[in-house]
Amino acid sequence: MAVYVLCLVLFCVGIYAILSKRNLIKIIIGLIVAEHAVNLFFILVAYRIGGRAPIFEPPPVSIEPMVDPLPHALVLTAIVIGIATTAFMVALAMRIYEKYGTYDIARIRELRG
Amino acid sequence: MSKERQPGMTLIVKTVTRLTVGLILLYGIYVVTHGHLTPGGGFAGGVVIALSLVHLMLAFGGDVAFKTLSKSGAAVLEAIGALLFVGIAIIGFGWAGFFFNFLPKGTPFDLFSAGIIPLCNIAISLKVGAGLFSVVIAIVFLRVAGSERE
Amino acid sequence: MMPTSPVIPLFVAVPLAGAFAIALLGKKTRIIPNxxxxxxxxxxxxxxxxAMRMFSLFGVHTYKLGAWPAPFGxxxxxxxxxxxMLFTVSLIAFLVILFSISYMERYSGRWQFYTLFLLMVAGMNGVIVTGDMFNLFVFLEVAAVASYALxxxxxxxxxxxxxxxxxxMGSVGSLFVLLAIVWLYSYTSTLNMADMALALQAAGSTRVALVTGVLLLTGFALKAAIVPFHAWLPDAHPSAPAPISAMLSGVLIKALGVYAICRVFYSVLGVSPQLSMLLMVLGVVSMSVGVLLALRQWDLKRLLAYSSISQIGYIMLGIGIGTPLGFMAALFHLFNHSVFKSLLFLGSGAVEYATGTRDLREMGGLGKRMKLTSAAMLSGSMSVAGIxxxxxxxxxxxxxxAAVxxxxxxxxxxxxxxxxxxxxYVMRIMRYGFLGELRxxxxxxxxxxFMMKLSLGLLALICILGGLLLLPGAREFFLTQAARxxxxGTQLASRILGGV
Incomplete structure (x- = not known):
């Protein structure tokens, strides 16, 4: 139980970083932390006590008991999506730095109202 | 060999890179083609392939890496990979429907088995390898352009 | 045996293939992307x-990808x-593309625009047709990442x-959705929406449904820009090129936000009276905050963005009421809002194209020079104001x-x-922008x-004639069967699985 709660704590740490930090890069890092907290949670959900890796082997080897294989595939997908989002946001942050000369969101506030 | 005319890192790094980059590429191809038998597959193998190109770029500078795979070449490969994947899925309509595994399955644990899965892996590896490489060069060269301006 | 139909996966496959074909072939010429x-x-x-015709003839269709049986594939x-929803998305996408053929002349990299555009359409269609929770998240992200780039x-x-x-904001919303999906998976051990609904009914526990419901509502409300989560919309929608503003305000927030809320709560988790009340309160708050903030905007597109928030509030109110009339009204308003908000954003794009400004204080009397744009904007404005x-x-x-x-x-x-x-506020658009003396x-x-005029004209025509959809024959075909x-509700699940 404790590990699940720790995952949620990690998620909250990420969300806290997104909400409170003023540096664009720190916001992106907060997002990555939160995202991997969710991925970790997913992997933990898949775990079965004493389970082995769910890789199919020729008959003499028994693969049971094995952990739930589905979340592994799904987490891989989630990680790929995370990479795409992160790469896009890093590129965006660099373009913003080019235009504004700062990473501080308090000074990148031209849109208001 | 004066350092000014040679972009990239030191001689040691270059020599090691020359020796290892082919092996990394080969390993990436291995991971892709054995994706249906062992852990790994299109995405993991594609990342390894992209890393071999990134490795080349880090050691020798962008020009040498672009000689291997140019920016527009990467974009074309990426699009081809995605089209192949969608194409394989659509060919399934000829049998039982979208994404249907229409090839013979073969015996398990053979290299040529599992129907369309290896083909999908190859398509994904093209997409991921070219895509990740272009992401890295886009970010690296964006930064160069930005710092030149200031 | 549930009827199946090969047209369903095409909604995702065709725009995906189109997007990558444009990326491959469309760099040099102008004809191919357009x-x-x-x-x-x-x-x-x-x-x-x-698809609509087939539904009205044969009822619910399912399609199994790769011919895998239902709870597994x-x-x-x-x-x-x-x-x-598919009809709404496709209609608006077509008219927006028609508009952007001329509008996007000014920008470089048109092929990138069309590639991203079609990816976004593929993502939205995927969200709409999928019957699998994780697939919903994947398509949500496809559409969202494409829209960030646009x-x-x-x-x-x-x-x-x-x-x-x-x-x-969008990524945080997606994370909430993902967390909720993981939670539901760990509880029900399935990702198929229908199977999940049955498992939740069988378990009978409402606590998990409550926690995940809150997470899902937060995530999708962030995507739909319902009021406490609306801060990004008035910045993002006006900043995009006009066709994209029209797509984002017209269909994206509905496909990713409103539709996803409907699908997840009505077909999977089940609706409690508290949830209906919450949806109604959120709707009313969005409606009033959006309209009050719109009143003091001078930037034309920003005003329209706040107006979107307010109109989403109407749709949420209609859904929350929970009577058949309320659902039908909400869906009808959803369709109407797609049409008139796209029309208004495209019209503001046309004004920007012609004059280069979108500040209402600088315009004036444009109706004399741009007759058709002005007429189209007028019909859109009257439609949004409810005349x-x-x-x-x-x-x-x-x-x-329905509320009464x-x-x-x-x-x-x-x-x-x-x-x-x-x-x-719409009278302000007309008065400052189009009527009065020409400066x-x-x-x-x-x-x-011409292409832009054609697109504006068609949208305006739909705005004027849209009321005809309430006539008996059209209503049955178009709205009632959707509202049903x-x-x-969650009975759908047993039907889908029962038929497989």
């Missing part, structure tokens, strides 16, 4: 009409709501800033009637007041090119 995008979106309209589902398309200062804000006989009037009237019938008098009164305030500096302004999805 033509390909038109053909793809036009084809999607045809497919969606086929990914299933796509076509029901009334799906067919209705907001930043011009790479000017404001666009980058807005895109960053939008990307952060008879425009389509917007009928849907707002139905929502208010269900006994929510206060909500009905707030809706009426918000509607009056809406009239006052000297706009003497040389010319009407926009809600009443079927």
């Amino acid at each position: 033509g390909m995008a038109l053909i793809v979106t036009g084809g999607l309209i045809a497919f969606s009409i086929i 990914i299933v796509m589902v076509l029901d009334g709501l799906t067919a209705f 907001v930043a398309f011009g790479t000017e200062k404001h666009e980058l800033e807005a895109a960053f804000k939008y990307a952060v 008879p006989p425009f389509a917007g009037f009928w849907s707002k009237l139905l929502i208010i009637v 019938q269900a006994g929510y008098y206060w909500f009905a009164i707030i809706a009426v007041v918000a509607s009056m305030l809406t009239l006052s 000297e500096k706009w003497a040389g302004v010319r009407e926009v090119p 999805t809600f009443s079927v």
